[in-house]
Amino acid sequence: MGEIISSAFKDALPLLRSRQRVYVVMAILCAIGGLLLPFLPSVPATTTSVSGVTTGTTMSGASFGFSIPEMFGALAAFWIFPAVVRTANPSFRMSVGVFFTLLGLGIVVALASGIAGMAFLIPGIWVGVKLSQTIWAYATTDGPVPFDRPLKDSWNVTTGQFWETFLFLILVSIVVTIALCIAFGIPAAIAAMVPWLGVVLLPVAFLGFVWGAHVQSLAQLRWFLQLRARHAATAGVPVISGGALA
Numbered sequence: 001m002g003e004i005i006s007s008a009f010k011d012a013l014p015l016l017r018s019r020q021r022v023y024v025v026m027a028i029l030c031a032i033g034g035l036l037l038p039f040l041p042s043v044p045a046t047t048t049s050v051s052g053v054t055t056g057t058t059m060s061g062a063s064f065g066f067s068i069p070e071m072f073g074a075l076a077a078f079w080i081f082p083a084v085v086r087t088a089n090p091s092f093r094m095s096v097g098v099f100f101t102l103l104g105l106g107i108v109v110a111l112a113s114g115i116a117g118m119a120f121l122i123p124g125i126w127v128g129v130k131l132s133q134t135i136w137a138y139a140t141t142d143g144p145v146p147f148d149r150p151l152k153d154s155w156n157v158t159t160g161q162f163w164e165t166f167l168f169l170i171l172v173s174i175v176v177t178i179a180l181c182i183a184f185g186i187p188a189a190i191a192a193m194v195p196w197l198g199v200v201l202l203p204v205a206f207l208g209f210v211w212g213a214h215v216q217s218l219a220q221l222r223w224f225l226q227l228r229a230r231h232a233a234t235a236g237v238p239v240i241s242g243g244a245l246a
Contacts, residue, residue: 001168004222005175012214015087016207019079023210026072027203033068034191034198069188069206076210084217085139088225092139105134105150129166130158136224157227160234168223176216183208 082094109131117124138150191201
């Protein structure tokens with residue numbers, strides 16, 4: 001686990017630089033947004049105390065500076081995800097059909113985990129972990145893929161490796177959250193408190209967000225590849241380049 005996470009940290013920055021023109025443009029747009037922070041009006045907000053008393057307060061418009069790098073960070077996912085996948089499957093392309101398939105798979109996984117969780121927390125966690133590799137199973141498989149195959153592949157590769165996968169997902173979440181607090185949270189928080197620094201700090205926060213997304217995606221992809229290799233070895237099925245099974 002540690003080796004996979006450390007390799008993700010090592011390779012995240014070079015992979016980010018491979019799309020640096022796109023991210024520089026987005027960082028410039030974040031800087032423009034940062035220029036506006038000192039001029040954003042305060043907005044009314046309400047808070048409720050433990051005793052149930054609701055009071056009215058005002059929130060500085062600069063506090064919305066968090067949303068600017070997050071918004072562009074979400075947009076950057078359209079470049080981050082394909083770049084990460086192509087480290088394992090060079091033929092991968094993010095087409096409209098692929099996007100909606102990924103979206104559909106994500107919805108199915110969320111619904112399945114949610115429905116299982118409605119029965120009890122443990123079944124929800126179990127289903128969520130079992131299907132946690134669905135997106136990577138789809139993206140690393142060449143050629144036309146039946147919609148249910150990535151779901152089955154995720155279920156299969158986590159069989160016998162559930163607890164390892166569960167612990168890995170928790171570990172990655174903790175490590176990446178700490179990294180994002182430093183690389184994204186601190187600059188964005190300072191920009192909210194000192195709006196005139198937003199022009200410098202919001203681009204930094206955006207690039208920190210993108211870097212953290214690369215780290216998390218690389219770690220998750222490499223964990224799936226390891227799970228698949230173990231499963232193939234157990235089943236006696238060789239894995240060939242591009243993600244297809246022979």
